[in-house]
Amino acid sequence: MTFYAALGAIEQGCVYGIMVIGVYLTFRILDFPDLTVDGSLPLGAAISAVAITHGINPFLSLFLALAGGFLAGMATAVLNTKFKILHLLASILTMIALYSINIRIMAGPNVALLGSATVFDAVTAFGVQAHFAGLIIFGSFAVLVVALVVWFLGTEIGQAILATGDNPQMITSQGVNTHTIIILGVGISNALVALSGALVAQNQGAADVGMGIGTIVAGLASVIIGETVFGARTIARAFIAALLGSIVYRLAIALALGLEIGGFKFNPSDLNLITAVLVVIALITPNLKRRLIER
Numbered sequence: 001m002t003f004y005a006a007l008g009a010i011e012q013g014c015v016y017g018i019m020v021i022g023v024y025l026t027f028r029i030l031d032f033p034d035l036t037v038d039g040s041l042p043l044g045a046a047i048s049a050v051a052i053t054h055g056i057n058p059f060l061s062l063f064l065a066l067a068g069g070f071l072a073g074m075a076t077a078v079l080n081t082k083f084k085i086l087h088l089l090a091s092i093l094t095m096i097a098l099y100s101i102n103i104r105i106m107a108g109p110n111v112a113l114l115g116s117a118t119v120f121d122a123v124t125a126f127g128v129q130a131h132f133a134g135l136i137i138f139g140s141f142a143v144l145v146v147a148l149v150v151w152f153l154g155t156e157i158g159q160a161i162l163a164t165g166d167n168p169q170m171i172t173s174q175g176v177n178t179h180t181i182i183i184l185g186v187g188i189s190n191a192l193v194a195l196s197g198a199l200v201a202q203n204q205g206a207a208d209v210g211m212g213i214g215t216i217v218a219g220l221a222s223v224i225i226g227e228t229v230f231g232a233r234t235i236a237r238a239f240i241a242a243l244l245g246s247i248v249y250r251l252a253i254a255l256a257l258g259l260e261i262g263g264f265k266f267n268p269s270d271l272n273l274i275t276a277v278l279v280v281i282a283l284i285t286p287n288l289k290r291r292l293i294e295r
Helices: 003-029 037-053 058-081 087-106 130-153 156-166 168-173 178-204 215-230 235-257 268-294
Strands: 110-112 206-208
Touching (some): 003 037, 003 235, 037 058, 037 087, 037 215, 058 087, 130 178, 156 168, 178 206
16 A cells, blocks of 8 residues: 555545544434435535535535534434434435435536635645645544534533433433434534535535445444444543544555455455455454453
8 A cells, every 4th residue: 555545545534534423423322323424425515515616615615514414414313203203214214315405406416626615725825735735634624523522522411412322211300302412413413424525525526416325334334443443431532433443444445455465456346345344353353352351
């Protein structure tokens, strides 16, 4: 793996790490399996790309993407809490609806950003090379998101979110409306996923309706790898582990795609296979560790 390939993998690990933080919020904190992310990531990309092409500041477009993702997450949570639709089915329904909504927003399957202003211009204006500008922007946003989420979960509302995922009966007896907390938590999760999509679109120079396919698989793989390799004993450590897990996952993908064994070489079409193998390894490693310790 070349230096630039490793640098690109770290960049992707940071930007998709924001998405992983969102996935961690729903799957681990709220115990809410959410497949909306496959639709909310391209939603954020579509909103940001269309906003930029209409002359809106690229940084402001990120806030618009956050708002769009939050509404998408709210839709899933409302279907689950108010209409009693199973969370998996509710998220699938929202994801399907977002496919058409994203096409409607972009007035087509994709939007190009070639020649348009992006958040990276704020760094390249100081003479920083383009391939380092991405790392600076993505790394800064990833660290900021982790810090804000850890701080938020330490507040009274954040503690209610933690309690709702851990023991909903107990927190209900304290007078907390768990439906409101779930709607808020799932909304925040998808807002972060949409932010990740907006940054990816500005980096790639285009937003595409199909760019969210496999997002949930990559997110879960990163979460599991992060927990296995770095542990998750505290809230802060758990989210840092999720971010680092995203970087490790992207490095492993880059390494596997460049690997050649006796004439056999992985192709980009083998990405899902590589992901599945990585997840299986991450899942069985803790059990193997436990068995070795017991012996």
